[in-house]
Amino acid sequence: MTAISPATLLELYESMVTMKLWDQTALRLLQEGRVLAGYHSGRGQEAIPAGGVAPLRRDDYLMYAHRGFGYTIAKGMSLAAMFGDLMANTAGATGGLGAGIPHFADPELGILGQGGTLGSCFGIATGAAFSAKYRGTDQVVVCFFGDGTANRGAFHESVNAAAAWKLPVVWICENNGYAVSVPVAESTAGRIVDRAVGYGMPGVRIDGMDVTEVYRATCEAVDRARAGEGPTLIEAMCHRFRGHYEGDPQVYRTEEETERLSALDPITNLAARLVADGIATEERLGELEVGVQDTIDRAVEEASSAPMPGPERIYEGLYV
Amino acid sequence: MSQATATRTLTFSQAIREALAEEMKRDDRVFVWGEDVAVYGGIYGATAGLLEEFGPERVIDTPISETMIVGAAVGAAITGLRPVAELQSSGYFGIAMDELYHKVARWRYMHGGVFTVPLVIRLPEGAKGAGPEHDVSPEALFLSASGAYVVIPSDPADALGLMKSSIRDDNPVLFFEHAGLYAHRGEVPSGDHLVPLGQAAVKREGSDVTVIAWSRMVGESLRAAEQLEAEGIDVEVVDPRGLRPLDLDTILESVAKTGRVVIAHEAPKTGGAGGEVAAIIAEEALEYLESPIIRVASADVPIPQSRYLQQFLIPTAASVTEAVRRLD
Numbered sequence: 001m002t003a004i005s006p007a008t009l010l011e012l013y014e015s016m017v018t019m020k021l022w023d024q025t026a027l028r029l030l031q032e033g034r035v036l037a038g039y040h041s042g043r044g045q046e047a048i049p050a051g052g053v054a055p056l057r058r059d060d061y062l063m064y065a066h067r068g069f070g071y072t073i074a075k076g077m078s079l080a081a082m083f084g085d086l087m088a089n090t091a092g093a094t095g096g097l098g099a100g101i102p103h104f105a106d107p108e109l110g111i112l113g114q115g116g117t118l119g120s121c122f123g124i125a126t127g128a129a130f131s132a133k134y135r136g137t138d139q140v141v142v143c144f145f146g147d148g149t150a151n152r153g154a155f156h157e158s159v160n161a162a163a164a165w166k167l168p169v170v171w172i173c174e175n176n177g178y179a180v181s182v183p184v185a186e187s188t189a190g191r192i193v194d195r196a197v198g199y200g201m202p203g204v205r206i207d208g209m210d211v212t213e214v215y216r217a218t219c220e221a222v223d224r225a226r227a228g229e230g231p232t233l234i235e236a237m238c239h240r241f242r243g244h245y246e247g248d249p250q251v252y253r254t255e256e257e258t259e260r261l262s263a264l265d266p267i268t269n270l271a272a273r274l275v276a277d278g279i280a281t282e283e284r285l286g287e288l289e290v291g292v293q294d295t296i297d298r299a300v301e302e303a304s305s306a307p308m309p310g311p312e313r314i315y316e317g318l319y320v
Numbered sequence: 321m322s323q324a325t326a327t328r329t330l331t332f333s334q335a336i337r338e339a340l341a342e343e344m345k346r347d348d349r350v351f352v353w354g355e356d357v358a359v360y361g362g363i364y365g366a367t368a369g370l371l372e373e374f375g376p377e378r379v380i381d382t383p384i385s386e387t388m389i390v391g392a393a394v395g396a397a398i399t400g401l402r403p404v405a406e407l408q409s410s411g412y413f414g415i416a417m418d419e420l421y422h423k424v425a426r427w428r429y430m431h432g433g434v435f436t437v438p439l440v441i442r443l444p445e446g447a448k449g450a451g452p453e454h455d456v457s458p459e460a461l462f463l464s465a466s467g468a469y470v471v472i473p474s475d476p477a478d479a480l481g482l483m484k485s486s487i488r489d490d491n492p493v494l495f496f497e498h499a500g501l502y503a504h505r506g507e508v509p510s511g512d513h514l515v516p517l518g519q520a521a522v523k524r525e526g527s528d529v530t531v532i533a534w535s536r537m538v539g540e541s542l543r544a545a546e547q548l549e550a551e552g553i554d555v556e557v558v559d560p561r562g563l564r565p566l567d568l569d570t571i572l573e574s575v576a577k578t579g580r581v582v583i584a585h586e587a588p589k590t591g592g593a594g595g596e597v598a599a600i601i602a603e604e605a606l607e608y609l610e611s612p613i614i615r616v617a618s619a620d621v622p623i624p625q626s627r628y629l630q631q632f633l634i635p636t637a638a639s640v641t642e643a644v645r646r647l648d
Contacts, residue, residue, distance in 0.1 A: 061399065094432030105431040112398060113431045117418050123391015124423065130392060131399040134351065134377065154418075157385035158392065164383065317433020318467050320490035 006279045012211045016046040016267045018292050019070035036088040037100025042068015044241030047266035051214025052172050055222045061110040061128045063121040063143040079299035089306045096309030119152030126158040129167035140168045140225045148179025150192050163199040168225035171233045176240045181252040193235035201231050208236025209266045326510040333502040335476035336366040339483035353380040354406030364502045386412045390419035397439040410443035411454045424492045425467035436490040446498035447634045452622035457587040459496050471562040472496045474538035476506035481515030498536040518565030526556035530574040533584040544640035572605050579610040582643045589617035611648035
């Protein structure tokens with residue numbers, strides 16, 4: 001197994017810290033009534049977007065999931081634009097159309113958007129990968145989805161076609177154990193990773209709470225896709241620390257279960273490893289966090305100063 | 321005869337094929353995919369020979385996976401290609417409805433207009449004796465799918481010109497082709513024949529009655545008009561050639577001229593697009609109407625598979641003449 005350089009480890013750490021602090025800030029804005037729609041916290045699952053997006057080039061394609069904003073943070077999307085979309089104002093990447101749950105895109109960064117009818121991601125990812133192959137580029141698509149979304153029929157049709165045509169896609173399933181409230185064991189036959197066998201592609205189940213595992217598995221899959229060897233399915237086992245959405249009473253799991261989760265925090269665990277391995281001091285990690293919070297605060301400030309859209313916004317951008 | 325006005329005779333199916341070939345030659349971002357479109361040439365022959373001409377990279381047989389066919393076409397369109405995807409029957413709309421309704425029509429809008437979605441979904445429709453699931457004409461379902469154009473040719477010349485325009489347009493197009501028309505022959509202009517989207521055609525001028533018809537019902541209405549001419553009734557036949565963009569100017573101009581309206585389509589009356597067109601005319605041009613609007617459509621039942629029974633259900637020229645005679 002190839003070693004991950006200290007510089008990369010620190011980048012992955014900073015990426016996860018940014019996601020965590022972004023999330024905390026979003027929750028604060030939500031409490032203050034400044035977020036106009038629901039929000040699905042990504043707290044606890046940062047290792048997957050951090051380790052799953054870091055191996056991508058700027059021109060690689062990203063189909064992100066609805067949980068948190070980590071994927072697009074890692075792909076380099078403007079923080080202020082994302083806060084604008086949270087607050088539904090004109091600073092948003094959608095110019096005030098979106099709110100709360102992200103539905104924004106940035107073609108320059110290969111960010112292709114997110115569908116609210118979960119499972120949309122599969123067909124679009126297959127199509128983008130077909131497009132890369134058709135155009136003779138070596139671009140790769142990474143598509144994130146949850147264990148619940150894996151049970152949509154679009155999964156079969158799109159994953160089958162991508163495998164049959166050896167398209168450059170990396171399918172990353174975040175298995176956090178619950179489809180909203182329903183446990184995986186009650187809704188899903190077999191292991192999701194084993195579906196890879198049925199489609200004749202490599203599949204690997206990893207610890208999705210360990211960013212180094214996610215990073216390594218994704219690097220391997222991206223290399224394979226870029227080399228024309230087709231798709232890979234990664235099942236990243238993980239835990240979401242909060243409810244499916246803010247306000248979720250979580251009647252489907254016990255308090256003991258949620259209390260145990262903090263010991264699994266991918267960020268504190270990586271921090272301990274960085275310190276133990278002498279890659280960073282606690283003091284340096286503390287400074288890093290302060291710097292990230294400062295960047296986030298400035299992004300919130302920038303986004304907050306933008307006006308709300310006027311009614312004419314409703315009619316913009318429908319037709320060319 | 322000059323080159324520009326020269327014509328050739330093509331079937332509706334050949335016209336679609338010509339349009340695809342011409343646009344594929346013109347723009348290498350255009351590709352075709354669907355079930356049996358490559359080696360087999362499409363079950364209606366509308367993609368015949370394209371595989372030989374353009375190769376397997378651009379003419380692609382897909383799995384029987386309509387959700388993927390449409391969803392992946394969106395993915396290809398937002399990343400620089402111009403897909404022409406065929407659903408073998410428009411009756412499969414339900415399998416791909418999330419993709420058609422939410423992805424094709426809305427992906428651009430919901431992401432703030434940062435993409436274009438330049439694709440064409442080909443949707444063979446209409447009664448052909450294939451049973452209630454296949455013989456549908458579901459265009460009205462997409463009236464509320466703002467963001468997607470709905471284009472419906474009624475003859476080979478329009479099939480060619482509208483398909484070429486649809487492929488070149490940066491908006492997504494749902495392109496309905498009546499299966500009963502594929503074998504119909506017609507004169508098609510030679511050269512780069514383009515028909516602009518959203519422009520109705522007055523297929524026959526008349527002064528007494530406006531028949532607004534699309535798809536197969538245009539030909540039926542023209543036959544009705546000939547018969548009614550013998551009875552001294554001068555019928556104008558307006559073909560909107562699609563439902564979005566809808567050419568209201570041409571429709572309302574004709575209504576203002578004749579004061580009498582029949583709307584003819586093959587889809588069942590309830591929930592058919594005739595209701596929408598009638599409502600628009602009532603809102604915009606009620607003062608011109610000398611008689612209530614009459615809709616000619618299929619009965620509100622599933623289309624039976626038996627062609628024998630279909631003759632009692634599917635509207636024809638006789639249905640149009642009967643409706644026109646009922647007008648005040």
